[in-house]
Amino acid sequence: MTGKSAEHPQRLQHLLTLADLPQTTLLALLERAGEFLAPPGKPARRYDLLDGKTVANLFFEPSTRTRTSFELAARRLGAEVVTLDMAFSSTVKGETPLDTFHTLQAMNVDLFVVRHREAGVPQTLAQHALPQVHVVSAGEAHVSHPTQGLLDVFTIRRHKKKFDKLAVAIIGDVRHSRVARSAVQALHTLGTRDIRFAGPAELLPEDLDGEQFTNPDKALAGADVVMMLRIQKERMQAGLIPDEHEYFQRYGLDATRLKLARADAIVMHPGPMNRGVEIAAEVADGPQSVIREQVSNGVAVRMAVLATLMGT
């Protein structure tokens, strides 16, 4: 559900997934993000597009990076931002996310940025939104992380010409990755067909189209784009994957392994990185890395999403 309102079939009301986002809408968001992009090391420009609007960051799962990215995006557009770190909130125990949502909606919050570890929560909230209120998913279980998917294809587009010619390798715990799911959906929409997944067998996805490899070298061969995923250390404790050292040996991206990809391949990571586990420091900081660009692009993409949903 992308939440098209009945009156304006072309207008997004919510952004909950990239699964059914039309290509034209996706491209319009990328174009708009390009206008908001600020050069590194310079002050970001401030806009008044959302003056007088209130954005609530409603995080039921802890986050520092995504929360800050949304917070800066909203403030640079002129909105007021309130952040509710529900993961640490003891007072609302027993209150449902929907009650919290209704409470904030009653306080005239205009747009909700929602992260929750259970599937379906952003959709439920969106179904209860008043006609002029918007919901953006900032991460939903293993299912979806649409602004991350947008920033990923935005980043690729700044380096690669044609999406339909791209070979993209996604390596790590793909099965549990909302980042991978949203990226794959956006890539499909833009015409990319050659998508390869690599990782431990138990962590390869069952629901995603693409070639699957337990040997990352095969996925990397000739790739234009290498997306490394953050490994959750809890999965090591659960015995699902080997220890850090062994994981790095088998699946980690070091300079040697990266040579299997195309010479002009770009290296991506959604962050935060476990250096020396899924990625070597030399690669993370190396010339092919676009990891910091992804972060900059994330703010611009989120500004585009917020401004577009709010119809400005």
Added chain:
Amino acid sequence: MTGKSAEHPQRLQHLLTLADLPQTTLLALLERAGEFLAPPGKPARRYDLLDGKTVANLFFEPSTRTRTSFELAARRLGAEVVTLDMAFSSTVKGETPLDTFHTLQAMNVDLFVVRHREAGVPQTLAQHALPQVHVVSAGEAHVSHPTQGLLDVFTIRRHKKKFDKLAVAIIGDVRHSRVARSAVQALHTLGTRDIRFAGPAELLPEDLDGEQFTNPDKALAGADVVMMLRIQKERMQAGLIPDEHEYFQRYGLDATRLKLARADAIVMHPGPMNRGVEIAAEVADGPQSVIREQVSNGVAVRMAVLATLMGT
């Protein structure tokens, strides 16, 4: 102590309780709140009445809802807001609330919103306030929650004509409820005499005028207003009240029980709600519920309090 300053006997300096707030002052606050009220689903209007002023949210007890309500109220009036979540602050262990207050006052904070689980803290801080500095209680032990009391009578006034004809039933842990105390004070000021309390015998109040019932049905009979209180689950663990299921059976407000009240009775709850414990979902979301209105009204009432105290 409502904190009238010596120079302006009519002017409020602090809002710590509703116990001795004159009727004219209370009505003026309600009138003003009406001007600030924003329609649901629309962006809230922004004012510049408090431009350049600094409001500190000084919460020694965790809160999400009240803190956010005050934060939005202050920002929509143009103030800067700093929030100090002292419940989670380990660095100031050993520092008294008064030292924290003096520190912030030295940083030119103009108004303090204070919540503390001990009685007397807001008063102590107010006694040490510089002449142009204001203190608003956002909840003091079991004693007082004046802005909640104001929003409750503001909400009632939007639905009911004459306060002196009203029958109000307050049901739950009235004994430990600052919400009930402040509501009762405001109702008394506005002329309401028929106030009934219901709940487990150990949780009925010893210090409040009104009829007391252990059977909620008797309190509900013919009531115009039904205020359900949040039950603290800690009291169940302490054995003071039965378990959730039994509590709901005996005291919870479901559709059947609500029929004992007048057909046009309104149902209130300060939130956050324990659905299925003190209130059934069908009632909380039903046509007689004004629970979400209370939340909207809370922001408007707090804007009125902040603007009035600051003399704008």
Added chain:
Amino acid sequence: MTGKSAEHPQRLQHLLTLADLPQTTLLALLERAGEFLAPPGKPARRYDLLDGKTVANLFFEPSTRTRTSFELAARRLGAEVVTLDMAFSSTVKGETPLDTFHTLQAMNVDLFVVRHREAGVPQTLAQHALPQVHVVSAGEAHVSHPTQGLLDVFTIRRHKKKFDKLAVAIIGDVRHSRVARSAVQALHTLGTRDIRFAGPAELLPEDLDGEQFTNPDKALAGADVVMMLRIQKERMQAGLIPDEHEYFQRYGLDATRLKLARADAIVMHPGPMNRGVEIAAEVADGPQSVIREQVSNGVAVRMAVLATLMGT
């Protein structure tokens, strides 16, 4: 390293220590702070010097007071502020402070306020700052707390004429005190030579020039300035110092002991205070105390630092 940039040898890029800050630069900061100082009990003036700039409060160690002081300083200059309380952030476990810094820098943060319990972190971040990005230390291990040192000498200067004639007694856990280190550096720069340290033998510094006493009375004799340091209760648990009562008897500043200093001596404390441990309430709140002034001055000094670093 004070972080002079190559192009502008006179211009500060970062403020990491006071150790090598030239006297002219230090005096210019104090002058500027004087312009920003707001009278107690009045609204602080708001400036637009940093409009459109983003300041990140990056606290790897919990803080309420210093964080709030920097937050208000930045906002009163017109900057946007994002606060990252990394001490409570579980999501970025395993991410290095440098990765967090790069992430925020990629989000076009213009100035970082950094506190970390390990030595060297602010320097490391400053070394990786883009040319127009600034780093201010808000506390580095036991090493440095430069804005505290500035506010201390700013406070002294408002009460005492000549720094070269001053006798300054610093009492408490000097060995582990970044406050003491930065104050001593600033005092040296301004010409103060008579600096005395007093405290338990194990807590006297090995790396600071000055007379050392285990009897605080000897340090206090004829002092113009008395700086009491906060005692960390953890050191009592570790057996390094006696219990609270005995500590107060031996090293605490009460009215009797204060009489050993000059009659016009001022009493300072960086806060938060342990009343009845390192300082008696009667002294903390007495006529010679400038402790609240220090707090007010702290905001003004931080405004001066932020505005100066940002070249406005």
